[in-house]
Amino acid sequence: MGLAWQQGPLAAAAVGHFLTAQPLPERLLFAEPLRRRMRVRFGDLWIADSDDVVLLHEPGRYPVAYFPRDAVEPGVLAVEEHRTEHHDLGETTWFTVTAGGRSVRRAAWCHGALPEYAAVMDGRIAFAWRAMDAFYEEDDRIVGHAADPYHRIDIRSTSRHLVVRDGEQVVADTRRPMVLYESGFAPRWYVPRADIDESALIPVDGQTFCPYKGLASYYTIAERSRAAWSYLDAWPEVGAVRNLVSFEPGTIDVDLDGHRLRLEPGQTVLPHGIDRGLDPDELLLDATARRAYPS
Known part of the structure; x- marks a missing residue:
């Protein structure tokens, strides 16, 4: 999230608001x-x-x-x-x-x-x-x-009951998910692979890149395109979700303690711009190009 992008406090679509008697300017730098x-x-x-x-x-x-x-x-x-x-x-x-x-x-x-x-x-x-x-x-x-x-990420273990279904088929059923809280985003729930019917996960081409978590690989489930993802080699800072799988509410049915999760608005990340380049290619360069250059 950060201060000014996504749903941060200085963003146009901030999820919270300042408690002030007078409204703040529409734009604050x-x-x-x-x-x-x-x-x-x-x-x-x-x-x-x-x-x-x-x-x-x-x-x-x-x-x-x-x-x-x-x-x-x-x-x-x-x-x-x-x-x-x-x-x-x-x-x-x-x-x-x-x-x-x-x-x-x-x-x-x-x-x-x-x-x-x-x-x-x-x-x-x-x-x-x-x-x-x-x-x-x-x-x-x-x-x-x-x-x-x-920008902050916190990962917590929990005993809440998470069930993922594709119609009548149970794809995942766990009472030990990990929940990832990332500033500016809705919580994301990650499931250990032992609690997933992995035969339902069809790997697909194309990865995305998060500057804070690493490269995400995607899965299609039946007719539900890119319904799940996993950071197979998550960066050390988020190692608790390495190789776990998260499922996209709205693309597939995800129930938490019996309540259906919905895709929350304002979660889309724009990959390109003068201020950023969220391309997987930036991480997929050869080892020579990625080395740290000493002074």
Whole structure:
């Protein structure tokens, strides 16, 4: 979730609301020091490196990292004639990024006519996520989008009774599911494979990527396309659901303690944008391309 995207508190479709006497503005932006060293890789070179990054949260977007101009290698940025108008921050100037024999247009930007209240953004450069080779915090690669310090996942064990049915066929029946609470999303229930009729799960091609959990593989159940998924090799932070299976309410019948679960609105994740690249390909590169580059 984070602060400003999905159903976070500063998002347009926030699931909660602020308890204030006067309504807040429809759009609120929040800028804060990241307080982490962040680096950008492009053309097999480091083109930006700073521990003075500002993270901008704005409604409907993932957080975006802004680097001081002097943290960008000389000669990397070439100003373009192309200009756009940001809803809150005024005119946006775009740059072509060139390094290591490669060049990409509209791969970076800055806001050049900032209102006084946004002075913290003055002179700072942001890089389009999908245009760059990679982003790092220290020597660890960050994938998908700039890490959001307000995004949280909690996993709890429970003895609640979860039953999954395809018509009259029981696909899963467990009293030991794991429930995954992820900020901005409805709870997701994960079932141990020992409590599933695995003959009902038909693996399908195509994975999706979550920056916080890893690669998800999908299953069709009878005529119900992509009705279930599993993080076969979930990242260590969410290892409790590794290789367990979750089922999509609305696509297949999922009952919890006798109550039918419904697909909640506002759960769709948009994979592409200037601020993110939620493509499995970012994780499926060869080992050489994924290695951490030391200083």
